[in-house]
Amino acid sequence: MAGAAELAAATGTAGAAGDVLAGVHLLAYTDRLGGDLAGMRRLLTTGPLDRFSGVHLLPFFTPFDGDDAGFDPVDHGTVDPCLGTWADVRALADDGLALTADLIVNHVSARSREFTDWLAHGTASPWDGMFLTYDRVFPHGGTEADITRIYRPRGGLPFTPYQQADGTRRLVWTTFLPSQVDLDVDHPVAREYLRRIMRTLAAAGVRIVRLDAVGYAVKTPGTDSFVTPETLRFVREAVAMAHEEGLVVLVEVHAHVSQQQAVAELVDLVYDFALPPLLLHAMGTGRIGPLVEWLEVRPRNTITVLDTHDGIGVVDAGPGAGRPGLLDEEEMAALFARAAELTGGASDRMSQRVAWTRVPHQIASTFLSVLGGDATALVLARAVQVFLPGLPQVYYVGLLGGLNDVPQYERTGQGREANRHRYTAEELRDALTTEVARAQLALVALRTEHPAFAGEHSVEVLDEHRIVLHWTAGEHRVRLIADFTPGRPQLRVAATTPEGTVEATSVAELAAWDAVAAWR
Structure with missing residues (x-):
């Protein structure tokens, strides 16, 4: 397998847009890391995060701090003035950063002008038909079986009653929160709304658009309405729309690996959400078999992650869609149990159950917390991520070695808030001086700058606990030996150029690379 060049070819983005797939991208909330867009620009261009080649700015629309941390836009087409303007977004792009932004395709806020106008005027509203009501599906x-079959990332049923101005009572689909009203994505009014947002993002210099929660966007009677053939049909149509606007398309779907593989064939980029639980499984058991199995079949057009703003996706590695998983039910249960033990029970309290399922589909926690604060284990996991084909994306809390912000969870009642810490300027300065952050920044610089990552990738299994990841481009070589021996995680990173070879075998040694760029 090859590096960025093959990824660009695999995604159909070779040439003018191929540069968006190079290096390593940061994933962050603007306000929680940089304060505002100008602050993010300073961090990424002249500050300590200038090693990153791109950034996914989590929702910065109006309001960025709504009921779901920006994923409930009242106005998806404007930048929240507390963060800046579209000119500030454009400035990041003009600085050479590859920008990713969210296109929230499943819903908008119940406070949006479109929905409030529809409530006020009904069929006379220009937005009539934009919102999905019970009777449209x-x-x-619907029978009891029809309704309880629906897959929902929350407990309860996906409807909320709303009353229009003339007294008409409507049941509106609300897949996530009652204040997040679902779009009827097959209606022309909703399609034109989505196209308008795509054009706005493209005009501001956004290169990659993430179709957020697209797996839930189409509701089909007689199915669970999650990643169905009808969903895939809509994905194809949404991708075509985005391509017309010059956008590269990333799709977010937490689902069985077979469903991920099906989606990967239709889009430019998908997340490798199976990787984090497989790494946690290897850390906890020492067994690398499931990880090796996945490395042999995983899609090439992937963005690799550890934790994200939603926590740690785990359902992707388990059984589902009537098929066995990379991990079986017993192994999945053990994964949750280890996370709960190492977080003092916090992950179990904070992780939200999906309707009709026994376990959460995500662990609400930082990655370092579910590793019991073991910095070597975190840097080992990050190194594996960085050494895999695809585009690595690093979440800001993980980069800074963040532990669970339990007080923030307790204040908000939202489990995912534990992994969305708001860093003050002083906290950020202190975090960036730690060895765990500097070691990860050294890995980011290595992946971004070393010529070997433009070459060929290979995997070697040494024994039941150890795997070797290689990249080679002529005389340029990099190698990672990842040792998952239970209780004793270890890593050895070697980087070779025509001038010689340097190695790091600990977090401290990698952190020193960050200071002196030893491998150059």
Whole structure:
């Protein structure tokens, strides 16, 4: 397998847009890391995070601090003035950073002008048809089996009653929160809304658009309405729309690996959400078999992650869609149990159950917390991520070695808030001086700058606990030996150029690379 060049070819983005797939991208909330867009620009261009080649700015629309941390836009087409303007977004792009932004395709806020106008004027509203109502999906009524079959990332049913100004009562689909009203993505009014947002993002210099929660976007009677053939049809159509606007498309779907593989064939980029639970499984058991199995079949057009703003996705490695998983039910249960033990029970309290399932589909926690604060284990996991084909994306809390912000969870009642810490300027300065952050920044610089990552990738299994990841481009070589021996995680990173070879075998040694760029 090859590096960025093959990834660009695999995604169909070779040439003018191929540069968006190079290096390593940062994933961050603007306000929680940089304060505002100008602050993010300073960090990424002249500050300590200038090693990153791109950034995914989590929702910065109006309001960025709504009921779901920006994923409930009242106005998806404007930048929240507390953060800046579209000119500030454009400035990041003009500085050479590859920008990713969210296109929230499943819903908008119940406070949006479109929804409030529809409530006020009904069929006379220009937005009539934009919102999905119960009768659009079940015109002849739905049976108990029809309704309880629906897959939902929350407990309860996905409907909320709303009353229009003339007294008409409507059941509106609300897949996530009652204040997040679902779009009827097959209606022309909703399609034109989505196209308008795509054009706005492209005009501001956004290169990659993430179709957020697209797996839930199409509701089909008689199915679970999650990543169905009808969903895949909509994905194809949304990708075509985005390509017309010059955008590269990333799709976010937490699902069985077979469903991920099906989606990967239709889009430019998908997340490798199976990687984090497989790494946690290897850390906890020492067994690398499931990880090796996945490395042999995983899609090439992936963005690799550890934790994200939603926590740690785990459902992707387990059984589902009537098929066995990379991990079986017992192994998945053990994964959750280890996380709960190492977080003092916090991850179990904070992780939200999906309707009709026994376990969460995500662990609400930072990655370092579910590793019991073991910095070597975190840097080992990050090194594996950085050494895999695909585009590595590093979440700001993980980069800074963040532990669970339990007080923030307790204040908000939202489990995912534990992994969304708001860094003050002083906290950020202190975090960036730690060895765990500097070691990860050294890995980011290595992946971004070393010529070997433009070459060929290979995997070697040494024994039941150890795996070797190689990249080679002529005389330029890099190698990672990842040792998952239970209780004794270890790593050895070697980087070779025509001038010689340097090695790091600990977090401290990698952190020193960050200071002196030893491998150059």
